[in-house]
Structures are given as C-alpha cells and as structure tokens.
Amino acid sequence: xxxxxxxxxxKLARRIQLxxxxxxxxxxxxxxxxxxxxAAISKIERAEVSPTAVILVRLATAFDLTLAGLLLRAEGDAxxxxxAGEQPTWRDPDTGYVRRQIYNRPDHPxxxxxxxxPPGRQVEFPASAYxxxxxxxxxxxxxxxxxxxxxxxxLQAGDCLGxxxxxxxxxxNQSTRPCAYVVALVRN
Numbered sequence: 001x002x003x004x005x006x007x008x009x010x011k012l013a014r015r016i017q018l019x020x021x022x023x024x025x026x027x028x029x030x031x032x033x034x035x036x037x038x039a040a041i042s043k044i045e046r047a048e049v050s051p052t053a054v055i056l057v058r059l060a061t062a063f064d065l066t067l068a069g070l071l072l073r074a075e076g077d078a079x080x081x082x083x084a085g086e087q088p089t090w091r092d093p094d095t096g097y098v099r100r101q102i103y104n105r106p107d108h109p110x111x112x113x114x115x116x117x118p119p120g121r122q123v124e125f126p127a128s129a130y131x132x133x134x135x136x137x138x139x140x141x142x143x144x145x146x147x148x149x150x151x152x153x154x155l156q157a158g159d160c161l162g163x164x165x166x167x168x169x170x171x172x173n174q175s176t177r178p179c180a181y182v183v184a185l186v187r188n
Contacts, residue, residue: 009047009050010047011074011075012044012047012051012071012074013044013045013046013047014074015070015073015074016041016044016045016059016070016074017045019059019063019065019070019073020041020045020063023063027041027042030059030062033062034058034059034061034062035058035126036055036058036059040055041059044059050093051093052092052093052094052095053067053092053094053095053097053099053123053125054094054123054124054125054126056070056071057125057126057129058126058128058129061126061128061129061131061132064132066111066132066133066185066187067099067129068101068104068111068113068185069104069111071088071090071099071101072088072101072104075088075101080105082102082103087100087101087102088100088101089101092123095117095118095121095122095123096118096121097115097116097117097118097121097123098115098116099113099114099115100113100114100115101113102114102182109186109187110184110185110186111183111184111185111186112182112183112184113182113183113185114140114180114181114182114183115180115181115182115183116178116179116180117144117171117172117173117178117179117180117181118173118178119173119175119176119177119178119179120173120174120176121172121173122170122171122172122173123170123171123172124168124169124170124171125168125169125170125171126168127149127166127167127168127169128166129166129169130163130166130167130169131166132187132188133185133186133187133188134162134163134185134186134188135162135163135183135184135185135186136160136161136162136163136183136184136185137155137160137161137163137171137181137182137183138158138159138160138181138182138183138184139155139156139157139158139159139160139179139180139181140157140158140180140181140182141157141178141179141180142157142173142175142177142178142179142180143155143156143157143173143174143175143179144171144172144173144179144181145170145171145172145173145174146161146169146170146171146172147168147169147170147172148161148163148164148167148169149164149167149168149169150167151164155181
C-alpha cells in the first residue's frame with residue numbers, strides 16, 4: 001500500500017509545484033488563491049513539511065481539484081480496477097486521520113474515500129472545499145459528529161449524511177474509539 005507521508009512526500013511536493021507552474025502562478029498567486037502563506041507553500045514544495053488535510057484541501061481547491069484529485073495526480077494515474085493493496089493512503093500529520101483513496105479516475109465522476117478518524121480528533125474544512133462537489137458521508141464504524149454550517153449531525157455506524165449547500169464543515173470524533181467512514185463525492 002502506498003503511503004504518501006512515508007514514501008511519496010516528494011511526489012506530493014513536486015505535484016503541488018507542477019500544478020502551480022502549469023498555471024503560471026507565483027507563490028504569492030497560490031497563497032492568495034488558497035489562503036495558505038507563501039512560506040508554508042514554499043516549505044511544502046521543498047518537502048520540508050508535510051501539509052495537513054486542511055492545507056491540502058485549500059491548495060487543491062485553488063487548483064480547482066478535489067483533495068482526492070490532487071493526491072491521485074501526485075501518485076500517478078491508475079486503471080479502472082482499484083486493488084485494495086494499491087490504494088494510496090495518506091496520514092494527516094496534525095490529527096492522525098488516515099485517508100484511503102478507494103476509487104478516483106479523471107474520466108469518472110465518482111470518487112470514493114475511506115477515512116479513519118482517531119478518538120478525540122477533528123478535521124475542519126472551509127466552505128470553498130465543497131463549492132464544486134456534492135458528497136455523502138457514510139459511517140461504517142463508531143460515532144461521528146458533523147457540523148455543517150449551523151447544523152449539527154450525530155452519526156452512528158450505518159448512518160449516511162448527504163451534504164447540503166457549501167458551508168464550513170467540522171468532522172469530529174468525540175468518542176473514545178476510532179471512527180471509520182466512507183465519503184462518496186462527485187464534481188458539479
């Protein structure tokens with residue numbers, strides 16, 4: 001199984017720089033579009049730091065990509081079949097959340113992601129992360145609290161939430177056990 005943090009940090013760093021260069025953007029341009037500081041982007045591109053999920057979402061959104069799309073581009077293209085042992089994973093260095101890219105292809109509208117969120121941890125995403133996608137979240141194990149704008153949803157294993165209009169989102173595991181969930185998303 002590929003783990004972007006362990007053996008592909010350099011690939012991710014190169015991909016971010018390639019995406020920026022392909023658009024003719026300076027560090028300042030990307031910083032303005034993403035809300036991530038020039039210094040942080042520079043360190044990420046030099047593979048001096050591993051970006052958090054929040055930072056990667058902001059960068060991906062600036063490139064008009066989903067997080068999955070950015071990670072897939074960093075790892076290279078895959079075929080129609082996504083074998084379990086070949087699905088790339090990524091660990092957020094800040095929260096310890098582990099994200100497995102189950103399925104994503106540039107020629108297919110659907111992306112599937114499996115996430116394990118450690119107990120007592122949360123991940124926050126800006127509304128801009130949801131501007132060009134529609135998604136549903138299905139809890140497969142544990143309990144999850146989702147704050148979507150002003151709405152609060154408590155989800156148990158088996159529950160599924162379809163997200164509404166773009167809003168800031170906080171996904172929190174307030175329990176004492178890990179929580180696993182699957183995200184299905186399509187681009188608008």
